Amino acid sequence: NNDFKIAVLPGDGIGPEVVQESVKILNVISEVFQYKFQFKYGLIGAEAIFQTGNPLPDDTLELCKKSDAVLFGAIGDPSFDNNPDAKVRPEQGLLKLRKELGLFANIRPLKTYPSLIEKSPLKQEIIEGTDIQIFRELVSGIYFGEKFTEENEAYAYDVCRYSREDIIPIVHMAFQEAQKRRKKVTLIDKANVLDTSRLWRKICREIAQEYPEVELDFMFVDNAAMQLILNPKQFDVIVTENMFGDIISDEASVIGGSIGLLPSASIGESNALFEPIHGSYPQAKGKGIANPVASILSVAMMLDHLKLEQAANKLRESVEHAIENKYVTIDLNSKQPYSTAEVGDFIADYIKFSEKSYYN
Numbered sequence: 001n002n003d004f005k006i007a008v009l010p011g012d013g014i015g016p017e018v019v020q021e022s023v024k025i026l027n028v029i030s031e032v033f034q035y036k037f038q039f040k041y042g043l044i045g046a047e048a049i050f051q052t053g054n055p056l057p058d059d060t061l062e063l064c065k066k067s068d069a070v071l072f073g074a075i076g077d078p079s080f081d082n083n084p085d086a087k088v089r090p091e092q093g094l095l096k097l098r099k100e101l102g103l104f105a106n107i108r109p110l111k112t113y114p115s116l117i118e119k120s121p122l123k124q125e126i127i128e129g130t131d132i133q134i135f136r137e138l139v140s141g142i143y144f145g146e147k148f149t150e151e152n153e154a155y156a157y158d159v160c161r162y163s164r165e166d167i168i169p170i171v172h173m174a175f176q177e178a179q180k181r182r183k184k185v186t187l188i189d190k191a192n193v194l195d196t197s198r199l200w201r202k203i204c205r206e207i208a209q210e211y212p213e214v215e216l217d218f219m220f221v222d223n224a225a226m227q228l229i230l231n232p233k234q235f236d237v238i239v240t241e242n243m244f245g246d247i248i249s250d251e252a253s254v255i256g257g258s259i260g261l262l263p264s265a266s267i268g269e270s271n272a273l274f275e276p277i278h279g280s281y282p283q284a285k286g287k288g289i290a291n292p293v294a295s296i297l298s299v300a301m302m303l304d305h306l307k308l309e310q311a312a313n314k315l316r317e318s319v320e321h322a323i324e325n326k327y328v329t330i331d332l333n334s335k336q337p338y339s340t341a342e343v344g345d346f347i348a349d350y351i352k353f354s355e356k357s358y359y360n
């Protein structure tokens with residue numbers, strides 16, 4: 001099968017701008033490698049609320065369910081961030097989409113690029129050669145537990161709940177990934193305080209028996225927050241619950257030099273979604289300064305998922321070529337910045353002209 005249905009959800013803020021570059025890249029890839037991508041666009045987030053009153057309209061959900069992959073931009077808008085009373089919020093659209101599609105595993109790879117080492121505020125010798133895969137559980141925990149605000153707002157709560165079934169699949173994925181890598185899994189938790197964390201530990205220990213060649217390590221999340229920037233090279237595969245994963249992945253992005261570089265894949269039984277880990281960055285909206293690399297690298301993860309590894313590798317090589325040649329946006333080169341579209345064009349052209357088969 002060389003024909004793929006891609007649901008495109010640009011979303012809010014810089015989402016549409018970065019997704020446009022990703023679509024550009026997919027079009028070039030289809031030309032060079034002879035695949036067919038059918039793009040269908042859907043509304044989500046603040047944009048969807050403004051137009052329909054619903055952060056995830058039914059037809060968007062249907063579109064995603066029927067797709068081979070979802071390409072997602074970003075979500076969030078200051079008019080909601082500044083209004084805690086808003087009952088309908090953009091983020092609910094993404095959370096519902098993750099839940100409805102059963103996207104239980106959010107994979108966030110992190111590595112350093114030699115030419116960007118000095119962009120990180122951390123010391124070169126500390127971060128050089130870092131290569132981490134974060135596996136963040138995405139459809140359970142405190143994000144999805146019971147929520148309540150008492151009438152007179154005297155108190156509120158959010159319940160963190162995990163079942164065995166919620167934990168087992170992502171832990172297996174993490175171990176399988178570690179087997180292909182440096183054979184170490186670190187569970188980040190708060191097992192000295194939380195019952196849910198103790199359940200995670202128990203299950204990780206059980207599952208580790210099935211992967212005798214992989215070392216299993218535990219780390220409390222507060223210590224992990226420190227260790228990540230003190231000695232990031234100690235980590236290979238990290239597995240963690242939903243909220244810890246959200247927090248430490250933003251922290252970890254400092255190692256790479258810009259959050260604008262980091263892609264992610266959200267994988268379920270029968271659907272998959274690909275999105276940058278960054279947010280909607282409303283201050284940059286429409287200015288053409290957003291870094292498209294996180295979205296473009298999410299496309300590489302999409303190509304891997306669709307088993308188009310050759311194209312995925314070519315795309316990663318092209319992104320590296322752009323970065324090594326300082327063809328980057330203002331977050332990575334303030335002296336001679338290129339625009340969002342220029343970076344996209346550069347990567348697209350490199351794919352085209354470096355691929356010999358294109359001339360045959």
Ligand code: IPM
Pocket residue numbers: 075076091094095246277
């Ligand atoms: C992310 C984002 C989301 C999350 C928000 C927008 C709901 O921060 O994908 O990391 O918290 O999961």
Ligand code: MN
Pocket residue numbers: 246247250277
């Ligand atoms: Mn986040």
